[in-house]
Amino acid sequence: MLRNYRYVVLAVFSSVLVANALVARAQTVELVTKAEREIEVIEKGVKVKKTGPPEKVVPGEEVTYTVAYTNKTGKPAEKIVITNPVPNHTRYRDGSAAGEGADITFSVDGGKNFAAPDRLTVAIKDKSGKDIVRPAVAQDYTHIRWVLKQSVAPGQSGSVRFRVVIL
Numbered sequence: 001m002l003r004n005y006r007y008v009v010l011a012v013f014s015s016v017l018v019a020n021a022l023v024a025r026a027q028t029v030e031l032v033t034k035a036e037r038e039i040e041v042i043e044k045g046v047k048v049k050k051t052g053p054p055e056k057v058v059p060g061e062e063v064t065y066t067v068a069y070t071n072k073t074g075k076p077a078e079k080i081v082i083t084n085p086v087p088n089h090t091r092y093r094d095g096s097a098a099g100e101g102a103d104i105t106f107s108v109d110g111g112k113n114f115a116a117p118d119r120l121t122v123a124i125k126d127k128s129g130k131d132i133v134r135p136a137v138a139q140d141y142t143h144i145r146w147v148l149k150q151s152v153a154p155g156q157s158g159s160v161r162f163r164v165v166i167l
Contacts, residue, residue, distance in 0.1 A: 029077050029152060030070045033084075035063050057166050062093060066161040069152065076151040082160055083111065083145045090164035094138035099146045099160030107143035108136045114145045 037054040040047050054063045067084065071077045082099075086092045097104045105114040108122050120136035146160045 028071070028073045029080055030072050031082065032068045032070075034066045034068070036066070037061065037063055059166050061166050062163050063090070063166065064096075064161060064163045066159050068157060068159045070157040071152040071154055074154050076153050078151045080148040080152055081145060082148075083143055084162070085111065085143050086141055087164060089167050091139045091167055092141045092144070093163035093165055096163035097144050097146075097161070099148075100158065101149050102146040102160060103149065104160075105145045105147070106136075106141045107145070108140045109142065111143040114143070 035054050036051040037057060038049055038051050041050055067082055105116055106120060107114050108120050121133045122136050122140050123131050123133050126132050144162055
């Protein structure tokens with residue numbers, strides 16, 4: 001059973017890498033994505049939290065994706081936008097997206113439109129089949145976008161991150 005979920009996580013990780021590689025070429029900034037799973041281990045009789053690769057995960061566990069960026073050019077990189085899909089077979093962990101100096105927005109329509117969480121809505125059908133609109137929630141998010149407020153100087157690095165729950 002665990003073997004199947006390992007495959008899911010590796011497939012999820014690969015899809016994020018592909019998305020980031022496309023952004024990196026367009027922006028002249030190198031992006032490197034890392035997926036990690038937090039585990040508790042006992043060291044000298046004390047429980048300690050550590051991170052490592054998500055080799056074996058089961059539904060309900062969380063994986064953290066960190067996207068490190070580095071300006072590899074000789075000039076400042078302007079208007080950097082990093083967009084990541086919420087990987088298949090996962091759900092975005094509400095409030096987990098972070099990135100110093102970045103405006104963070106979300107999409108509920110496959111990455112076509114982005115807005116702050118309080119401005120997102122989704123259309124659903126009620127019990128009678130009538131279309132109604134409700135505020136979006138974290139499980140509705142399909143993509144996350146970080147827009148860096150400042151330019152990235154040559155050689156400068158930083159990172160953005162988010163967490164997902166394995167379904």
